[in-house]
Structure formats: structure tokens, C-alpha cells
Amino acid sequence: MTRRPKRAYHHGDLQRALADAAIELLAEVGPSFTLRQAAERVGVTHAAAYRHFDSRDALLAEVSRRGFVALGERLARSARGAAPPRERLERLLVAYLRFAWKHRAHYELMFGPRLNEGGRFVELERAIRASTRVLEEALGELLDSTDPVQCRDAGLAVWSFAHGYAVNVLARRIHVRSLRTAESYLVHLVRPLLDGLADGADAS
Amino acid sequence: MTRRPKRAYHHGDLQRALADAAIELLAEVGPSFTLRQAAERVGVTHAAAYRHFDSRDALLAEVSRRGFVALGERLARSARGAAPPRERLERLLVAYLRFAWKHRAHYELMFGPRLNEGGRFVELERAIRASTRVLEEALGELLDSTDPVQCRDAGLAVWSFAHGYAVNVLARRIHVRSLRTAESYLVHLVRPLLDGLADGADAS
């Protein structure tokens, strides 16, 4: 489909506009934002949304997908500068935390109860996998390994750690005064894990 | 399951009955269960719920609190048998995963967007802290340390890891055919972290 240049939303890409509005509302009023609010923000009747999304959950899934795409981009950019793998990993983790911190509600939606039950929303799945690829690559270098299984395991371990930490920070179960504090505490806490991974690779 | 209108509830502990019903509904229909459904299950008008809870969120907070109490009990019980700290920790992690697996929706609610914003719900906070105490104790033994800061850091690291792993399993981002498989994979993945923690304690 051809994209009309700078038309009003009504004639242009309403699907995209609704997702944009939903992401804004997520930041402004939280996860209980309404399909009708999103439609109103775009300047369209709420029934119009159903031309582009099967349900509110389908809209949420698209919002979630866009979140993973954005997260993947941040991670990739943060790892760009050439650096020893150890430092690269720490930068990745910090970038991960920053995303969760700055897009709190969006992040919580991404990791909330499953939006893609039943195998629908294949694109969401793909976006998730792509977002963690950078992590596995950096770990491959740290472990000096090309074994995909080993890299996947390590990637999963580090990702799980980062996510669990982010959740604890967002829920204020960790008392930090600023994002900066949370960042350095994360780097501090993850050190044993990275040490353990690197040593384990040596031993084998 | 079977609708049984319990006459006794009306004169008894309606607050408890509503929370019970909510937990059942969480398992049966998921997180979008309704305050009205809970009231109907108890055999009471939905307006009656507001005599015991300020809002639906308050009911959710109570349900969450009860979840953390239950989780704390499982963890404590799983660690009871005398065993080397390493094995004890692995049992704790397995018990943690089992809880998340068996009470999926309840667990997701517990770690979902914050129910206790604004410092209300102090009891929820206390239940959360209590549930992780066993973890810190076991880590104190592993690290052979009584330094509370060190134990808290280690506890936070292991807890973050366990939570992140559980979320990835529940979201089926990790492909496991059974709970048993998920358990042993968890033990496998967490090994580097425990190694790193133990080694780090030796070095200092």
C-alpha cells in the first residue's frame, strides 16, 4: 500500500496513529487506558478502531511489538562502540534498565500477561527474539564461544537477571534515589553472574 | 467449579470470602475477572464488596498480599530439610518456579504493575519482604557471611534471576515440555551465578 505523505490521520495510516496514541496514553494514564481514549485522541470514532484491530488486546499486542522493536534498537545502539565484551555487556544491561525506567508502563505491558496466546501474533514473537540477539552475540564473545546453545543459555540467564532486576526497581522493592544509582547497582549485582559465566567457559 | 451459595458467609468473614473467590477466579478466568463475579460467587450483591474494600484495586492488593504469604510459606517449607547451602538454594529456586507455574495468574498479578502506589498497603510490603528472607538466610550460609548488605545484595541477585526466569517460562519464551524440564533447566542456568557469588566471597 502506498503511504500518503503528510495527510491527516483520518485518510492516512490510522493503524499506526492508534498505536501511537496508545503508547502516549500508556505513559500518561497507565495501563488502564481505553480504546475509546485512543480513538478520540486520533480524532476518530471508537468503532473505527475495529477496522484495524480485532480487539483491544490486538492493539495492545501491536503496542507491545513496537516496544520490543524500540528496545532492540536501543540495545543495538548501546553496544555499537567497539569495547571489550565485558564492558559491552554492562552497557547493554544499563541500556536495558534505562528503557524499562523511562518507558515504565510500556515495559510492564511488554512483560505482562501474555498477549499472544494461541500462537497468533507471530510478529510479536519475532520482535522479541530480535531484541535479545545483541545480548547473545556479546556473550558469545565473552565466553569465546560460537556454540549457539551455550550462547542462548547465557543470554537467557543474563536477560532473566536484567528483567528481574528491572521489575524490582520499578516496583520500588529496591530503594534507589535515581536512575544513575540503579544503573551502578545493577552493574555491581550482575558481576558475580558474568564472572561465573566466564569462569565456567574457561573450565570446559 | 460448582456454585454453592454459602449461607454462613453473609454473617461471617466476607472480606476473606471475597479474596478467596478472587483467587479462584484468577485461576479460572484470568486477571480480567470482575469484582461483580467475585461477589456473585460469594452470594452477595456487588455493592457489598465496598464495605470491605475501597476499590477493586484494594481487593487485588489483598489477593497479592496473600500470594506473597503463600509463596513465603512454600519457600520456607522447601528449605526445611537440613542440606548443604548449595542444595538448599537450588531447592528454594525450584519451589519458587513451582509456585509461579502452578499459580500463574496469581503470580503475574503479584509482580504486575504496582498495586500499592503511594505507600498505602504497608502489609503487602511486609509480606513481600518476609517471603524473601529465607533466600537471604540460605545465601548467608553459602557466602559464609553475616554481613546483611552482602546477603541482601546476593538475595536480590538470585531473586531477580528467579523471577526473570519464571516470567520467561510462563510467557513460553523458553520452550519446555514440562515443569520438571523447566526446573532442571533453571538449576542449570543458575549455576554460574551461584558459582560467581561463592567465588567472590572467597576472594574478599
Place this chain on the structure above:
DNA sequence: ACCTGAACACCGTTCAAGT
């Protein structure tokens, strides 16, 4: 093809009134 208007069943919350 895309959107509107109107309707439906349902929801959280409130409150005067019953017991």
C-alpha cells in the same frame, strides 16, 4: 474501503434505604 451512529451487555463506584 473506511468510517459513523446507535445499540447491547457489562463494568466500577456511589448512595439512600432496608434489616
Place this chain on the structure above:
DNA sequence: ACCTGAACACCGTTCAAGT
């Protein structure tokens, strides 16, 4: 003190009708 009945504003979803 605890609960009911009725009401309010709002929601997700559907669909015939407009353009």
C-alpha cells in the same frame, strides 16, 4: 453494622448505514 436496589458514567464490541 452490614447488606440491597437502583442509579450513573463508562467500557469493549457489533453492525447497519453512510460516504
